[in-house]
Amino acid sequence: MNLKYLTDKALLQDTKHLAQEYRSITTSLIVHLREINTRRLFTELGYTSLFCYIVQELHFSEASASRRITAMKLLQEIPEIESKLESGELTLTNLGKAANTFKQEGITDTGFKKEILASIENTSSKTCEKTLEDVIGPASLSIQPTERMYSLHLEFCEATYNKFEQIRYLMAHKKRSREEIFNSIFDMAIEELTSKKFKTKSKQITSSSNPRYITANIKKAVYLRDKICQKCGSKNALEFDHIKPFALGGKSTEENLRMLCRNCNQRQRITSRL
Ligand SMILES: [Zn+2]
Known part of the structure; x- marks a missing residue:
């Protein structure tokens, strides 16, 4: 053939x-x-x-x-x-x-x-x-048998459930069970609410002199804006892509950045070389 x-x-x-x-x-x-x-x-x-x-x-x-x-x-x-x-x-x-x-x-x-x-x-x-x-639930295996357990039945509408899935994706590198995910979410909420209540000043983000460097704030803004690969819609292996390539003077700004999955990013690099 x-x-x-x-x-x-x-x-x-x-x-x-x-x-x-x-x-x-x-x-x-x-x-x-x-x-x-x-x-x-x-x-x-x-x-x-x-x-x-x-x-x-x-x-x-x-x-x-x-x-x-x-x-x-x-x-x-x-x-x-x-x-x-x-x-x-x-x-x-x-x-x-x-x-x-x-x-x-x-x-x-x-x-x-x-x-x-x-x-x-x-x-x-x-x-x-x-x-x-x-x-x-591997959590059920790791929990000490003496620990008292509470069960909570939750019903989510689709939008809320999607947020949960998104958080699960973002934590995928280390968090596994639902219990661990909720535990982390609660920790973050407690920290956030505590600092709001007591008006704790958040750390200033220092921008680097390296122009290729994307600040955490910009990364966050681009991720929250796009959430999925801007070519194929995948949620997996997302990467930051310079729309106007960095080599051609494209800047690391929110406007010039977008999320692409690894496959689309690689595909783009291959086609731009042809
Ligand atoms: Zn893609």
């Missing part, structure tokens, strides 16, 4: 189309496996289990066989998964991780399972792991 003469546009279009087809086929295969399992057809071929049939007859690896069986079982319980797998909102890997969590934590309530699955839609497997950890 030689793709050398494909135009950039056709190459991108074809790839997108193939990815969609790949997901459709994957989903369709799982639905077929479910039917084979219902009919116990693998016994006709001399296999003792669906797993053996998938590995020995269909030549999938053992890991992919388990992923497919896990997905098949969940699909039986929650039929909505089918369209999510097909659209790519849910991946087999993430589904497998979720299923493991359900098993380990003894989660049997279908409604709660659906809620958890919704929270891992469109996430990388790493983010998915973190989200699942939040659900089961």
